[in-house]
Amino acid sequence: xxxxxxxxxxxxxxxxxxxxxxxxxxxxxxxxxxxxxxxxxxxxxxxxxxxxxxxxxxxxxxxxxxxxxxxxxxxxxxxxxxxxxxxxxxxxxxxxxxxxxxxxxxxxxxxxxxxxxxxxxxxxxxxxxxxxxxxxxxxxxxxxxxxxxxxxxxxxxxxxxxxxxxxxxxxxxxxxxxxxxxxxxxxxxxxxxxxxxxxxxxxxxxxxxxxxxxxxxxxxxxxxxxxxxxxxxxxxxxxxxxxxxxxxxxxxxxxxxxxxxxxxxxxxxxxxxxxxxxxxxxxxxxxxxxxxxxxx
Amino acid sequence: xxxxxxxxxxxxxxxxxxxxxxxxxxxxxxxxxxxxxxxxxxxxxxxxxxxxxxxxxxxxxxxxxxxxxxxxxxxxxxxxxxxxxxxxxxxxxxxxxxxxxxxxxxxxxxxxxxxxxxxxxxxxxxxxxxxxxxxxxxxxxxxxxxxxxxxxxxxxxxx
Numbered sequence: 001x002x003x004x005x006x007x008x009x010x011x012x013x014x015x016x017x018x019x020x021x022x023x024x025x026x027x028x029x030x031x032x033x034x035x036x037x038x039x040x041x042x043x044x045x046x047x048x049x050x051x052x053x054x055x056x057x058x059x060x061x062x063x064x065x066x067x068x069x070x071x072x073x074x075x076x077x078x079x080x081x082x083x084x085x086x087x088x089x090x091x092x093x094x095x096x097x098x099x100x101x102x103x104x105x106x107x108x109x110x111x112x113x114x115x116x117x118x119x120x121x122x123x124x125x126x127x128x129x130x131x132x133x134x135x136x137x138x139x140x141x142x143x144x145x146x147x148x149x150x151x152x153x154x155x156x157x158x159x160x161x162x163x164x165x166x167x168x169x170x171x172x173x174x175x176x177x178x179x180x181x182x183x184x185x186x187x188x189x190x191x192x193x194x195x196x197x198x199x200x201x202x203x204x205x206x207x208x209x210x211x212x213x214x215x216x217x218x219x220x221x222x223x224x225x226x227x228x229x230x231x232x233x234x235x236x237x238x239x240x241x242x243x244x245x246x247x248x249x250x251x252x253x254x255x256x257x258x259x260x261x262x263x264x265x266x267x268x269x270x271x272x273x274x275x276x277x278x279x280x281x282x283x284x285x286x287x288x289x290x291x292x293x294x295x296x
Numbered sequence: 297x298x299x300x301x302x303x304x305x306x307x308x309x310x311x312x313x314x315x316x317x318x319x320x321x322x323x324x325x326x327x328x329x330x331x332x333x334x335x336x337x338x339x340x341x342x343x344x345x346x347x348x349x350x351x352x353x354x355x356x357x358x359x360x361x362x363x364x365x366x367x368x369x370x371x372x373x374x375x376x377x378x379x380x381x382x383x384x385x386x387x388x389x390x391x392x393x394x395x396x397x398x399x400x401x402x403x404x405x406x407x408x409x410x411x412x413x414x415x416x417x418x419x420x421x422x423x424x425x426x427x428x429x430x431x432x433x434x435x436x437x438x439x440x441x442x443x444x445x446x447x448x449x450x451x452x453x454x455x
Contacts, residue, residue, distance in 0.1 A: 002338070007297050008316035008362055032360075039319070039358045040339040052316075056363065079352065103428025104406060105343055108352040109359070190427035191341050 003042050010054040014139070014168065017058050022141035024051050025164035031055050033075055033114035036106050060113070060168055063087065072170040074113025078102070081112060091172060093128040093180035093199055100124060103190045113167045116152070119159045119223070120193070126153075126224030127199035128182045130216035134172045140165040153223035178203045178212065181282035183275050187262060194219045195263040196271045200279035202239070204287045210234045215247070215276060220255035220268050227251035230276065239284045248276035301365045305330065306374025314361050321345045321356040324371060332372035332401050336430075343429035346402035347371050353409045353428065372401035375408065383449040384408060384442070391442035395433035403429045407443045415451055419444070 011017035021029065028050040030038060041047040060075040065086050072081070072094075081087050081098040088095040101107060101115070101124050115125045116136065126149070135146045138161060152159050161167065180201035186192035196219050203212040213234045215227040230251035237243055257268035297316045302309050303323065310328055324347070325331050336344030338357050345356040348370040375382045381389070384407050394400045403426055410417055410425030417425065422443050423436070431439070 002319055002322060003317040005297065005315070005317055008299075008360070035360065036340055036355075036358050039360070043338065054363065102340075103343065104409070104425060105346055105353045105355045105428040106340060108349070108354050190424075191430070 003039075004045065004048065006042075006049045006052050008052050008054065010057060012057050014058045014060065017053065017055060017166070018139060018141040018164070020053060021164045021166065024053070027051055029053060031166055033111040033117075034077060034109035035114075036102070036110040037114060037118045055166070061111075065090065065174065068174055070172045070174050072112060072172065074116075074167045074169060075111045076113075078107035078110050078112065078115075079104070082107065090174050091128075091132065091180075093132065093182045093201070094125075094172070096182045097124045097128045097184070097197070097199070100184055100189075106191070112170060116170070117159060117161065117167055119153050119155075119157050121156055121222055121224065122194040122197065122219035123224065124184055124194055124197055124218070126218050127197050127216040128180060129170065129172065130224060130226055131180050131199045131201035131214040132172050132178075133214065134170055136167050137169040137171060138165050139168045146171070150226055156222050175203070177287075179283050179286035181279045181286065183279050185271060185275070193262060196220055196268050196275055198272070198275035198279050200276065200283045202234075202280070202283045202287055204239075204284070208238050209236055210239050210284075211236075213280075215251055215280070217251065217255060217272060217276075220257040220272055222256070225254065227254045227276070229254055234280070239280065241281075244277050244280045244284075247280065248273045251276045299362060301362060303328070303361070303364055303369060304367070305369045306371060307368075312361075316360065316362045318361045319357055320347065320354075320359040320361045320364055320369075323361040324356060324369075330371050330373050334398055334401060336398070341430070342399070343402045343406065343426075344399055346405045346429065348405050348409055351409060351412060353406050355428075370405065370408075372404060375404060377455060380455070382408070382446075383454050384411070384446040387442040387446040387449065388439070391438050391445060393435060393438040393442035395431075395435050399429055399431045399433075403431070403439060407439075407446070410443070411447055411450060416447060417443070 030049045032054045060073040062073045064071045078098040129149045134149045182199040184194045184197035200215045205211045213231050218224045230247040233247040252269050252272050257265040259265045302311050334344040336342035340355045340358040347356045406426050422440050
């Protein structure tokens with residue numbers, strides 16, 4: 001008798017699921033992906049649900065690579081992402097963040113879409129997807145739209161998803177020339193929310209100047225964020241150590257960290273500067289075909 | 297909301313009348329009566345309730361029983377082979393890898409999932425394989441040693 005009662009519905013296929021969610025959109029309804037976030041919240045009675053719609057049979061757990069884009073079904077588990085050779089080879093920042101989430105038991109169940117839709121500030125899938133310029137496909141019975149990652153999160157635990165609408169796919173550009181790197185730190189290595197997580201991605205010109213750069217940070221603002229001002233510091237310039245350090249200091253000014261039981265705001269600012277330096281350096285090294293041994 | 301389902305646990309099929317809100321930890325312990333699976337935190341953080349579903353480790357406290365229909369569930373009671381303890385269990389006994397033992401069922405099943413995937417794991421892989429199992433007696437070194445011993449036993453054909 002650990003959970004309060006609810007009706008459990010398991011639509012067969014996406015069309016049936018969207019139809020069902022449309023009918024129930026004025027009810028207390030939640031969709032079930034991996035359940036690693038939702039089930040404890042139901043148990044703690046932080047959330048209440050009358051209808052639980054299980055999306056397991058909607059065919060949303062496939063990873064597909066096109067020439068220049070990868071499509072990851074929202075219900076793909078982190079275990080499946082970690083096992084995908086194509087993700088490891090072509091989207092290593094996503095493989096890296098996925099492999100550090102929770103622990104093996106969690107990764108068996110937890111899904112990338114569930115992680116994104118939980119919309120917690122520390123969600124580990126966000127920084128890599130932000131720097132890779134991912135878009136999320138959101139579908140309801142009445143419409144389908146593509147939302148850039150940066151526009152998806154509104155506030156802690158709030159996204160642009162509307163009643164009756166679900167995330168179905170994560171679309172990620174794939175390029176041989178754009179290299180991204182991810183880092184996280186928590187109180188421990190496993191089973192802990194991030195104190196700070198960070199990613200950077202760069203494309204270099206043959207001359208070595210930075211032609212394209214994105215920096216993203218988590219757990220230092222109400223939602224995952226891009227550090228646009230820091231990116232501007234780097235653009236069209238050589239990624240020297242001094243410039244990277246300057247950009248890292250600018251990135252810190254773009255954060256709004258809080259103090260909580262995991263870390264103080266001050267510690268988060270200090271780590272942000274260190275992490276921005278490291279992920280930038282690693283992304284630049286990767287672009288030059290080298291690797292910096294900085295993974296913890 | 298009641299539902300009739302059949303669950304396959306340790307190779308046996310159990311016809312059950314469950315509520316759709318029942319968690320696998322409740323069904324396994326209270327209905328089927330297999331109390332080897334322990335509940336620790338109840339929020340998916342300690343790993344004491346780890347079972348294998350289709351070979352993959354899962355926290356039974358996070359999993360609705362209704363979702364387990366059609367899947368193979370392995371609990372600690374199903375790890376031994378008849379009268380013989382599994383090599384992992386023998387290695388844990390011989391290494392004295394457990395103290396109070398409460399985390400043991402979960403650790404052993406995480407270790408089994410690991411060895412099924414990586415028969416000859418590195419120490420790093422072993423530590424990552426049991427990273428989701430918290431031991432309050434802090435005996436991880438002995439566990440790592442025991443898992444490595446069991447890996448060698450299994451590779452030598454010991455069953």
